[in-house]
Amino acid sequence: DLDSLINLYDFEYLASQILTKQAWCYYSSAAEDEFTHRENHAAYHRIFFKPRVLVDVRQVDTSTEMLGQKVDVPFYVSATALVKLGNPQEGEKDIARGCGEGSVKCPQMISTLASCSLQEIVEAAPSKEQIQWFQLYVNADRSITDKLISDVERLGLKAIFVTVDAPSLGRREKDMQVKFSSKSAPQRMKNTSDARGASRALSTFIDPSLTWDDIIEFKKKTKLPIVIKGIQRVEDVLKAAEIGVDGVVLSNHGGRQLDFARPPIEVLAETVPILKEKHLDDKLEIFIDGGVRRGTDILKALCLGAKGVGLGRPFLYANSCYGKAGVERAVQMLTEEVEYAMRLLGVNSIKELNPELLDLSSLGSRSVGFPEDFLYKGVYQKAQT
Numbered sequence: 408d409l410d411s412l413i414n415l416y417d418f419e420y421l422a423s424q425i426l427t428k429q430a431w432c433y434y435s436s437a438a439e440d441e442f443t444h445r446e447n448h449a450a451y452h453r454i455f456f457k458p459r460v461l462v463d464v465r466q467v468d469t470s471t472e473m474l475g476q477k478v479d480v481p482f483y484v485s486a487t488a489l490v491k492l493g494n495p496q497e498g499e500k501d502i503a504r505g506c507g508e509g510s511v512k513c514p515q516m517i518s519t520l521a522s523c524s525l526q527e528i529v530e531a532a533p534s535k536e537q538i539q540w541f542q543l544y545v546n547a548d549r550s551i552t553d554k555l556i557s558d559v560e561r562l563g564l565k566a567i568f569v570t571v572d573a574p575s576l577g578r579r580e581k582d583m584q585v586k587f588s589s590k591s592a593p594q595r596m597k598n599t600s601d602a603r604g605a606s607r608a609l610s611t612f613i614d615p616s617l618t619w620d621d622i623i624e625f626k627k628k629t630k631l632p633i634v635i636k637g638i639q640r641v642e643d644v645l646k647a648a649e650i651g652v653d654g655v656v657l658s659n660h661g662g663r664q665l666d667f668a669r670p671p672i673e674v675l676a677e678t679v680p681i682l683k684e685k686h687l688d689d690k691l692e693i694f695i696d697g698g699v700r701r702g703t704d705i706l707k708a709l710c711l712g713a714k715g716v717g718l719g720r721p722f723l724y725a726n727s728c729y730g731k732a733g734v735e736r737a738v739q740m741l742t743e744e745v746e747y748a749m750r751l752l753g754v755n756s757i758k759e760l761n762p763e764l765l766d767l768s769s770l771g772s773r774s775v776g777f778p779e780d781f782l783y784k785g786v787y788q789k790a791q792t
């Protein structure tokens with residue numbers, strides 16, 4: 408039962424046992440040899456803490472601010488497409504409930520490729536104050552994108568995260584094994600089908616010609632904060648600061664796009680010192696996702712200067728296994744892990760976190776080679792596990 412689950416890996420294991428083949432292959436897949444997917448996570452293991460002792464830690468406060476709004480926790484549910492593949496009745500609505508009904512509220516980012524309508528997901532949130540953001544995939548037909556932006560404003564979402572790391576689809580070989588049927592797709596995609604996977608079917612909705620100029624245009628179209636999601640190098644963070652967006656998400660799309668893209672936590676470790684040196688650190692907020700599974704991962708990213716830390720798959724798995732109760736439990740698990748780690752690190756509040764609390768000396772050394780059980784498995788076998 409739900410109470411016997413201890414950490415986010417438990418949800419993942421359970422999901423691997425109960426999801427349909429289509430859902431498991433789509434959710435868990437990553438690009439090609441999945442190096443980036445593994446390294447996103449492994450890179451967190453190369454950072455160690457330098458805890459402070461003899462600090463009164465009876466009280467610890469996990470609250471912080473993101474994009475000008477107060478939030479209970481420094482993490483958020485990142486956007487994932489087709490949530491109904493795993494939770495066919497309630498889909499993203501259960502994520503809205505799980506994020507908003509518990510004692511700890513957690514921001515939710517909603518995908519353009521959500522399987523419920525935006526209105527349904529917004530109405531499922533128990534309060535109008537609940538923080539919901541929109542993740543925008545830009546359509547080649549800009550009138551569709553304009554309509555989406557006006558819906559997002561009308562429905563009271565709090566920010567737009569424009570995804571830029573998927574101009575074309577990464578090769579997700581597990582997913583390519585499975586024929587996509589559009590049962591869990593949003594209404595406007597009902598005629599979509601593809602013999603080679605869910606993600607390929609979705610790619611027809613995304614404009615591969617998007618450039619920095621388009622982002623400048625979106626800024627003119629809305630008063631909502633604009634955040635660029637999918638930045639993977641310091642030079643692009645600097646460009647984002649130059650055009651005056653409100654933030655960036657350092658992300659490689661959970662390793663699902665370009666295999667051998669760098670782990671975002673490495674990019675973060677390089678980025679913030681350069682922003683500081685150029686006096687640009689107050690110009691934009693830095694978010695990060697990819698490979699985050701533990702409260703300690705979250706604290707490491709915050710110490711390096713992130714404002715908020717996103718998790719995608721873990722919440723999908725929690726929602727697929729237990730619906731809204733699973734999401735609420737996942738939020739609670741992570742909150743508890745953050746609190747434990749703050750106490751043991753000797754900090755009382757998020758603003759006290761800084762790079763001095765970290766030992767980064769191993770961060771640059773990557774693990775190489777395939778894990779043993781990967782080598783002899785062809786694609787077909789990969790899809791079975």
Ligand code: HOC
Binds near residue numbers: 488574575660663
């Ligand atoms: C170019 C198309 O975010 C995923 C989703 C959908 C991506 C479609 C990309 O599967 O990672």
